Amino acid sequence: MSLDDLYRRVIMDHYQKPRNKGKMENDAVSVELNNPTCGDKIYLQMRVEDGKIVDAKFTGEGCSISMASASMMTEAVKGLTEDESLKLVDLFSRMMLGEEVDVDQFPLEDIEALTGVAKFPARIKCATLAWKALEKGLGDNHSKEA
Amino acid sequence: MNRFHQDFPILKQEVNGSPLVYLDSSATSQKPAQVIDAIDAYYKQINSNVHRGVHTLGTMATDAYEGAREKVRALIHARTTKEIIFNRGTTTGINLVARSYAAAKLTADDEILLTPAEHHSNLIPWQQAAKSSGAQLKYFELEPDGSLDLAKAKKMITSRTKVIAINHVSNVMGTIHPLKELAKLVHAHGGVIAVDGAQSVPHLKVDVQDLDVDFYTFSGHKMFGPTGIGVLYGKEALLDQMEPVEFGGEMIDHVDLYESTWKELPWKFEGGTPIIAGAIGLGAAIDYINSIGIEVIEKHDLEISQYAYDQLASHIEGISLYGPKQGRMGMVTFNLGDVHPHDVATVLDAEGIAVRAGHHCCQPLMRWLNVSATARASFHIYNDESDIDRLIKGLQKTKEYFGHVFR
Numbered sequence: 069m070s071l072d073d074l075y076r077r078v079i080m081d082h083y084q085k086p087r088n089k090g091k092m093e094n095d096a097v098s099v100e101l102n103n104p105t106c107g108d109k110i111y112l113q114m115r116v117e118d119g120k121i122v123d124a125k126f127t128g129e130g131c132s133i134s135m136a137s138a139s140m141m142t143e144a145v146k147g148l149t150e151d152e153s154l155k156l157v158d159l160f161s162r163m164m165l166g167e168e169v170d171v172d173q174f175p176l177e178d179i180e181a182l183t184g185v186a187k188f189p190a191r192i193k194c195a196t197l198a199w200k201a202l203e204k205g206l207g208d209n210h211s212k213e214a
Numbered sequence: 215m216n217r218f219h220q221d222f223p224i225l226k227q228e229v230n231g232s233p234l235v236y237l238d239s240s241a242t243s244q245k246p247a248q249v250i251d252a253i254d255a256y257y258k259q260i261n262s263n264v265h266r267g268v269h270t271l272g273t274m275a276t277d278a279y280e281g282a283r284e285k286v287r288a289l290i291h292a293r294t295t296k297e298i299i300f301n302r303g304t305t306t307g308i309n310l311v312a313r314s315y316a317a318a319k320l321t322a323d324d325e326i327l328l329t330p331a332e333h334h335s336n337l338i339p340w341q342q343a344a345k346s347s348g349a350q351l352k353y354f355e356l357e358p359d360g361s362l363d364l365a366k367a368k369k370m371i372t373s374r375t376k377v378i379a380i381n382h383v384s385n386v387m388g389t390i391h392p393l394k395e396l397a398k399l400v401h402a403h404g405g406v407i408a409v410d411g412a413q414s415v416p417h418l419k420v421d422v423q424d425l426d427v428d429f430y431t432f433s434g435h436k437m438f439g440p441t442g443i444g445v446l447y448g449k450e451a452l453l454d455q456m457e458p459v460e461f462g463g464e465m466i467d468h469v470d471l472y473e474s475t476w477k478e479l480p481w482k483f484e485g486g487t488p489i490i491a492g493a494i495g496l497g498a499a500i501d502y503i504n505s506i507g508i509e510v511i512e513k514h515d516l517e518i519s520q521y522a523y524d525q526l527a528s529h530i531e532g533i534s535l536y537g538p539k540q541g542r543m544g545m546v547t548f549n550l551g552d553v554h555p556h557d558v559a560t561v562l563d564a565e566g567i568a569v570r571a572g573h574h575c576c577q578p579l580m581r582w583l584n585v586s587a588t589a590r591a592s593f594h595i596y597n598d599e600s601d602i603d604r605l606i607k608g609l610q611k612t613k614e615y616f617g618h619v620f621r
C-alpha cells in the first residue's frame with residue numbers, strides 16, 4: 069500500500085482546480101447526496117436535453133478523492149446520453165471493487181488515476197459519491213418524466 | 215510504552231509496516247487480556263441462560279451476571295442495583311429515557327434543553343420525543359471554546375424545562391460539563407437531567423449520587439469492555455414510574471391471556487435473554503479499572519490530552535484546534551490547514567497511526583465549528599507521550615506529503 073497509488077498527480081490537480089465547480093441556473097436535474105458516515109456532500113446539477121447530458125456542474129464539501137472524482141465525472145459525462153452515463157457509473161463502481169475494467173471506455177483518461185482507490189477500502193465511498201449522485205439524478209429525472 | 219500497554223494484546227501488532235499507534239479510543243477502547251479472558255472463561259465454563267431453571271451452571275451464570283451489576287453500581291456510586299439497567303449501550307439507554315420517561319411526562323408547554331455539541335445519539339431521541347409530545351427543543355449557547363457558561367445557562371433553565379439532556383464529556387472537544395450545578399438548577403424548577411456519559415465513565419470518577427443526576431447512560435465498549443453492553447442508571451423513584459418499552463420474556467411477573475404484570479426493577483427493563491457475556495465482560499473491565507484506580511486513569515488521560523494539545527499547538531504550523539485549551543478529557547480534535555481530515559487520516563494510517571476523521575456523529579457541532587469535518591486523536595491508559603510524538607511526526611509527514619503533491 070503506497071500513498072502514491074492513491075494520491076496521483078492528476079487527482080490532486082482536479083482537487084485543486086476542480087472542473088465544472090459551481091452552480092447552474094435553469095438546470096433540469098439537481099441532486100444532493102451525502103455520505104452519512106463521513107459527512108462528505110455533493111450537490112450535482114445537470115442539464116439534460118433529448119436524453120443527452122449537455123451540461124453538468126457540482127458544488128460540495130469533501131476530501132481530495134471525493135472532490136476530484138466529482139470533477140472528473142462531470143467532465144466525462146458531458147455530451148453523453150443518459151444510457152452511456154449509466155454504463156460509466158457501472159464501470160466505475162466495478163473499478164472501485166477492484167475488478168479489471170477496460171479504462172479506455174472512460175471518455176476521460178484522468179479517471180484511470182482513481183484505480184488506486186480500490187486498494188484503500190476506507191476511501192472507496194469517497195470516490196463513488198459523485199457517481200452515485202449521477203445515477204440518482206438520472207433516475208429521478210426518469211421517474212419525473214414517466 | 216507504558217506499563218499498561220502490555221495488557222492489550224491487539225496493540226502488539228504492526229499496521230502497514232509500523233507498530234500500531236491506536237488513537238481512536240473515543241470511538242471504542244481496546245480490550246485488555248483480563249476482559250477477553252473473562253468472556254472466554256464464561257463461554258468455556260459457565261455459559262447458561264440466567265434467571266431460569268435450577269441447574270448449577272444456570273446459577274453460576276446468574277451470579278456472574280448479577281455480580282457484574284453490583285460492580286457497575288459500585289463504580290458509579292449508585293444507591294442500589296435496582297437502578298442499574300443493562301442494555302446495548304448509550305444509544306439504547308437514551309432512547310429508553312426519551313421514549314418511556316418523556317412520553318409520560320412531556321407536554322406541548324415543556325422544553326427540552328440540550329447543547330449544540332450532543333452526539334446524534336443524544337439528539338435524535340429528543341427530537342423524536344419533542345415531535346411526539348409537542349415539547350420544544352432549546353439549546354444552551356456555547357462559549358467560543360465549546361464550554362458552557364453557567365450564568366448564561368441558568369437563564370435558560372425555567373419552570374418549562376422538563377429535561378436537560380447533555381453529555382458529561384463532549385466526544386469532539388473533550389469538554390467536561392458542570393453537571394452538579396446544572397442538576398441543582400433544573401431540580402429547583404422541577405425538571406430532570408439526563409446525562410450522556412459515553413465519554414466520561416471511561417475516564418473519570420462518576421458519583422451519580424453526588425452529582426445528583428436523574429439518568430446517566432454509558433457504553434461498555436468505550437471503557438475496556440466488549441461491544442453490545444451498556445448501562446442506564448436512573449433514580450429508583452423515576453424508574454418506578456416508567457413503563458418498559460420492550461416486552462417479552464424475562465421482564466414479566468405474572469402473565470395471563472389478556473393482561474400481564476412486570477417484574478420489579480431493574481429487570482422490568484430487560485426484556486429477553488440479556489447480554490450475559492457482555493455484562494460479565496463489563497464486570498471484568500471494571501475490575502481492570504479498579505486495579506489501576508480511576509483517579510490514576512483520570513490524571514493520566516487529562517495529562518496526555520494536554521500534552522497532545524500543547525505539542526500539536528507548538529509543533530504543527532497552521533493547525534486548527536477545537537475546544538478548550540485546558541481541562542480536556544481524552545482527545546484532541548484538529549484540522550491541518552487545507553488538507554481534508556480524511557486525507558490526514560489516510561496518511562497517518564499508512565504510518566500505522568489510527569485516528570478518526572469525519573463529523574464524529576455531531577453534525578450540528580460541525581456547523582457550529584464552521585467546518586465540514588475534523589480529525590480526532592483520542593487516548594486512553596495505554597497511550598503515552600511516545601504515541602503523541604509519533605502523531606506529531608505523522609502530521610509533519612502529512613504536511614510534507616501534501617505540500618509535495620500540491621506543488
Ligand SMILES: Cc1ncc(COP(=O)(O)O)c(C=O)c1O
Nearest residue numbers: 303304305333335385410412433
Ligand atoms: C458522547 C457520545 N454519546 C453517545 C455515543 C453512542 O454510544 P453507542 O454507540 O455505544 O451507543 C457515543 C459513542 O460514539 C458518544 O461518544
